[in-house]
Amino acid sequence: MLRLLGRRLLHLIPVTIGVSFLTFMLLNLLPGDPALTVLGEGATPEAVEAITEQMGLNDPVLLRYWHWFVGALGGDLGTSLNSGESVTTLLLQRVPTSLEIMLLAQIIALVVALPVAIVSVRRPGSLFDRFAGLTAFAGVATPPFLVGMLLVLVVAIPFGLPATGWIPFTENPVMNLRSAFLPALTLAAALYAVYMRVLRADLVTQLTQEEYVTTARAKGVAQGTIIRRHVLRNSVFPLITVIGINMGALLGGAVIVETLFAVPGLGKLMIDAIYQRDVVVVQGAVVVIAVAFVLINFAVDLLYAALDPRIRHDRASH
């Protein structure tokens, strides 16, 4: 287990450095002068020259990356070109909001996908099974902003729910959940579709191919009990993998959903910074998102090993 952890950690370091390097290079080669973003158009050449020197923009790009990287290791991601605020502070303000929405979305998706998949496999090919399959197909093929607007049409407008805006949890927990509901539901739609399909496929495979299922049937165990007690436990593994893989889609979806519903999260911060050409903030947000994605997949791998002794021992014996 420890060796597996060590090896995965070693793999994590080059990927993290690569991600930050790539982001830095792309954004620093952007057309447009960061000094002008700070001063505004129409600044005098002397002022531009002074601020360019002060920001170290005359240094070679590799040296600038090195300075940024050393700062990032110490938790300093630079200051916003527009507001002059610390990027780390900005990110820390925004991350909890995004996390809340994503967590709610995961919960909604799992709470719906699990029972739907279980009922589907009890009678494969039934009307319910086919309908559930259709909803899953639709969920995958609909972009989050379309899902969001459809939800506004059929849920928010008829029921008088707030369609945009955000109320912080610390201000009013009930209103906070109300404002988080539609964004979370929007994100959950695509996740539900993926989870439902993976879970159903895995349940079907196990029910038709595994010998322990045949044994349980021979003993006279009811179908429902077989699914609940035996099959579902094994299906947790593919589900965990898929949850990890889909964190990327979830993070991307959060960018859109936060923009659509005017939720002040990490994604909205990044989009606004892109509009304003605030390179330093975009950089910080993208690196945080990418590193979070890498870390989550790392955690998924570990969880996998922790839950399944076969993987743990197999890897350790090498």
Add this chain to the structure above:
Amino acid sequence: MTEPLTDPVAAAPVAKSRSRRRRPSFEIVIPGTLLALIAAACLLAPILPGLPDPNLGVLNGGEGESRMGLFSPGHLLGTDALGRDLLSRSLHGGQLSIIVGLGSVAVGLLIGGTLGIVAGYAGGAVDTVVMRVLDVFLAFPSLVLALVVATYLGPSIPNLIIAIAFFAIPSYARIARAGALSVRERDFVLSARLTGARAGHILIRHVTPRVVGSLLTYGLLICGIAIITEASLSFLGLGISPPTPSWGSMMADGKTDLSTAPQIVLVPGLLLFLTVVSLNLLADGIRHRLDSEGSSR
């Protein structure tokens, strides 16, 4: 004068081999037909009779007053807030989706497929370096990567294609690599190597044909994701510049009138949905077909 298509002698062997095959199943025919219909309508939009210019607004009133409802005279599906024909804009917007979808699949497949085949066949250090570098790209959520690249390159169709193709390259490479790895040790590759064939020849003549099938099937799925990504970028205002119609930017425009004129969002939304669903169903259908053919052999 040579017209090979109508020549019965030349057509005969093709027809014979067709009849030996199984008839195409519904799961391939239905989404395929739907896709063909949508593509034809979008690509033929400039010459369809009775379809107004997509960028020509009919201003009859002040700001926002120019919108016309469904089944207005001359505008079957009405117009947007600037008086521009909704049906015409939706079909023209589809052209962009088709170009970007196919373009990014082609670019991603070419670069990713080549990298994967070479890495898988060569093995060793080449394999490690290529796959590690691609791991970095895989660490970005696809939309975030496309956002950064699109911002960096600026709005134009080729740039959109590159920005969207980026995220697919690592996945193509992995599929191609897996295929190349499995072929590498087979006897026909070994015998080709023993007869002194060069690596390039083996890659092109023996390895590539056995990887292309799975890559193309996967390409259908990627095409759907690419179309959604393009729409998402346009929705965020980072796609093609206005007034060129795009499904994503049309839906962004319709956002403010959602309660009074939902059709502005729903028409391009439905087209997008049908296109992506058909692509997914088609990929599923072809995979089933390939699986069952593989097992019956």
